[in-house]
Amino acid sequence: MLTPAPVGDRARLDDIVARIERLPISTWHVKARVVIGTATFFDAFDALAIAFVLPVLAPLWKLSSPQIGLMISVGYLGQLVGALAFGWLAQRHGRVKAMIWAVLLFATMSLACAFAWSYESLLVFRTLQGLGLGGEVPIAAVYISEIAKAKGRGRFVLLYEVIFPVGLVASGLLGRWIVPHLGWHYMFLIGAIPAILVVFMQRILPESPRWLATRGRLDEAEQALAYIERATEKATGAPLPPPGPVAASHDKPASWSDLFGPRYLRRTLVVWTIWFSAYLITYGLTVWLPTIYRTVFNLPLADALQYGLITQVVGLCGTLTCALSIDRLGRRPWFALAFAGAATALCALWLIGAGTPVRVLVLVSTAFFFSSVLSIGVYLYTPELYPTRARAIAVSTATAWLRFASMIGPSIVGAMIGIGLEAVFLAFGLVAALAAVITAVFAIETKGRVLEEISP
Numbered sequence: 291m292l293t294p295a296p297v298g299d300r301a302r303l304d305d306i307v308a309r310i311e312r313l314p315i316s317t318w319h320v321k322a323r324v325v326i327g328t329a330t331f332f333d334a335f336d337a338l339a340i341a342f343v344l345p346v347l348a349p350l351w352k353l354s355s356p357q358i359g360l361m362i363s364v365g366y367l368g369q370l371v372g373a374l375a376f377g378w379l380a381q382r383h384g385r386v387k388a389m390i391w392a393v394l395l396f397a398t399m400s401l402a403c404a405f406a407w408s409y410e411s412l413l414v415f416r417t418l419q420g421l422g423l424g425g426e427v428p429i430a431a432v433y434i435s436e437i438a439k440a441k442g443r444g445r446f447v448l449l450y451e452v453i454f455p456v457g458l459v460a461s462g463l464l465g466r467w468i469v470p471h472l473g474w475h476y477m478f479l480i481g482a483i484p485a486i487l488v489v490f491m492q493r494i495l496p497e498s499p500r501w502l503a504t505r506g507r508l509d510e511a512e513q514a515l516a517y518i519e520r521a522t523e524k525a526t527g528a529p530l531p532p533p534g535p536v537a538a539s540h541d542k543p544a545s546w547s548d549l550f551g552p553r554y555l556r557r558t559l560v561v562w563t564i565w566f567s568a569y570l571i572t573y574g575l576t577v578w579l580p581t582i583y584r585t586v587f588n589l590p591l592a593d594a595l596q597y598g599l600i601t602q603v604v605g606l607c608g609t610l611t612c613a614l615s616i617d618r619l620g621r622r623p624w625f626a627l628a629f630a631g632a633a634t635a636l637c638a639l640w641l642i643g644a645g646t647p648v649r650v651l652v653l654v655s656t657a658f659f660f661s662s663v664l665s666i667g668v669y670l671y672t673p674e675l676y677p678t679r680a681r682a683i684a685v686s687t688a689t690a691w692l693r694f695a696s697m698i699g700p701s702i703v704g705a706m707i708g709i710g711l712e713a714v715f716l717a718f719g720l721v722a723a724l725a726a727v728i729t730a731v732f733a734i735e736t737k738g739r740v741l742e743e744i745s746p
Contacts, residue, residue: 303503306511307742308533309519310499311439315446318521322437325490326430327453329393332484333426334457335464336400336419339481340365341577341598342465343474345584345591351409359704362577363697364413368420370693376425377686385433385498385682389426390488396422400481420693427454427669428689432682435673436500437518440740444621447670448613455606455662459599466595500741504679548680549687554745557675558684560732561668564625565691567725568664571632571718574699575654576601578707586711587647597651604655605662612663621671622733624663629726631660636719644711654715657722674736677745 313319344358353361372392380388399419406412431451438446461477468476496518502511523530545551549558579601583594608628616624635657644650668688676684706714736744 302508302512305533306499306503306508306515307740309515310437311740312531312533313439313518313522314526314530315442316522316525318518318525319437319446321494323434323450325487325494326389326434327450329389329484329487329491330427330430330450331453331457331460332481332487333396333423334454335461336396336478336481337365337369337423339400339461339465339477340416341580342461342469342595343477345580345594346469346474347409347412348581348585353409355704355707356701357409358581359701361409361413361416362573362700365416365420365423366573366693366696366700368417369424370420370690370697372421372424373428373686373689373693375421376429377683377689379425380429380432380682380686381680385429385436385501386491386495387497388429388682389433390491392422392425392429393484393488393491394422395419396426397482397485400478404475404478404482424689424693425686428685429682431669432673432685433495433498435670435741436498436678436681440738440743442617443674444617444670444737445613448609448616448666451666451669452606452609452613455602455609455666459602459606461602463599466592466599469595470591500678501682504677543679545680548677549684554676556732557734558688560728560734561672561675561688562691563725563728564664564668564671564733565688566695567629567721568661568668568695569692570695570699570702570721571636571657572661572665572699573696574703574718575714576605576658577700578703579654582650582707582711583647586707587650589647597647600651601655601658605658605665608659608662609666612667616667616670617737620735620737621667621674622729622735624667625671625733626726626730628660628663628667629722629729632657632664633719633722633726635660636715636722640712640716640719644715650711657718661722671736674739674741674744675734678741681745 340362344361347353348358376388376392379391396419399415399422402415403412403419406415431447434447434450435443464480465477496514497510499511499515499518502508502514519530548554576598580594580598583589583597584591589597612624635653639650639653642649672685672688673681702717703714706717
């Protein structure tokens with residue numbers, strides 16, 4: 291639980307928010323996004339590396355379909371626990387510290403994965419690595435949101451978030467060459483690189499002024515904000531505009547009512563639905579795709595990996611489209627449209643059949659275009675729905691549904707694949723259709739509004 295700012299200091303808290311809202315985007319903001327984005331890049335790389343390693347390990351270690359599903363899912367079990375644990379750490383000890391700890395953990399465990407000697411050892415290392423992978427991304431999204439002003443926040447945050455699907459594509463590009471030529475171990479060796487980033491994170495990133503202020507550490511908040519203001523003035527070569535009026539900040543501690551109270555319960559249920567549905571589709575299908583192409587359609591390894599890569603590139607196009615248009619179109623319309631588009635493509639595969647790998651490639655890639663919009667957009671949307679005093683734990687709790695969906699999605703595919711691919715696609719298509727209705731009816735719009743106005 292958070293301690294409220296001392297009585298009489300609410301004006302200082304409001305002043306800090308107003309000063310953040312007047313900041314133009316500068317090279318300091320770009321540097322912050324690059325440093326955090328590089329960590330997020332490797333988070334995505336490590337998360338998907340297993341998809342390009344398994345087509346080799348499956349015959350090498352004689353793995354069954356349930357074992358493959360467990361190997362995929364166990365990493366997401368670790369991410370589920372990590373999301374909750376690091377959300378609590380970020381709310382209690384700060385956003386920057388929590389990000390650094392998460393990066394060190396997943397980079398170290400990636401190195402351990404490279405030296406795995408058996409199915410069981412890799413299973414353990416992937417679980418531990420998942421703790422860091424699950425913790426870094428949601429806390430990074432919270433930090434980026436808290437240093438952004440309301441106007442253009444969607445574009446600002448999502449152009450950072452695009453680095454995650456870029457990491458997925460890079461994992462595909464490198465995996466397609468590295469795994470056949472150098473061996474599966476090298477995918478995990480590359481994943482250990484971000485440990486070096488910790489030095490830059492400590493030097494460049496001050497703690498979130500919004501978080502410091504809500505903890506009652508107003509002097510530290512003003513020091514952190516003054517650092518950002520000096521860097522911004524130096525970059526722009528012009529004095530900053532005067533602060534404007536902002537919504538009054540509420541001076542009270544965090545509580546469960548910030549997630550489940552009268553104002554927030556509907557938001558929580560809707561955003562949990564978005565997280566669960568989007569990532570059930572995203573990871574339930576795409577992590578399995580190279581193995582499906584290899585085992586169901588008997589494609590050569592290189593072709594199976596290339597087909598998986600094509601899907602990732604299409605998903606990247608979806609995220610870029612979302613990033614450039616979400617401030618104009620809005621969160622709710624984009625999300626409802628994306629769920630409907632994914633549902634249409636997946637149900638079409640059930641209706642016309644998944645008889646050829648090319649047909650699967652085209653329609654699953656279409657579905658992935660839309661699910662990628664959701665996968666990136668919900669990282670922007672969720673921090674907007676909750677007050678600073680509870681934002682980190684709220685976002686991390688929401689992303690726990692991502693991890694839960696990512697954990698059971700591959701297992702569902704493993705269990706249903708014997709029935710037929712059409713049944714798998716129908717199941718995921720129905721999930722997307724239901725989520726489209728829920729989002730269109732119950733989601734609130736947040737574009738262009740100050741965080742403290744949306745969530746007092």
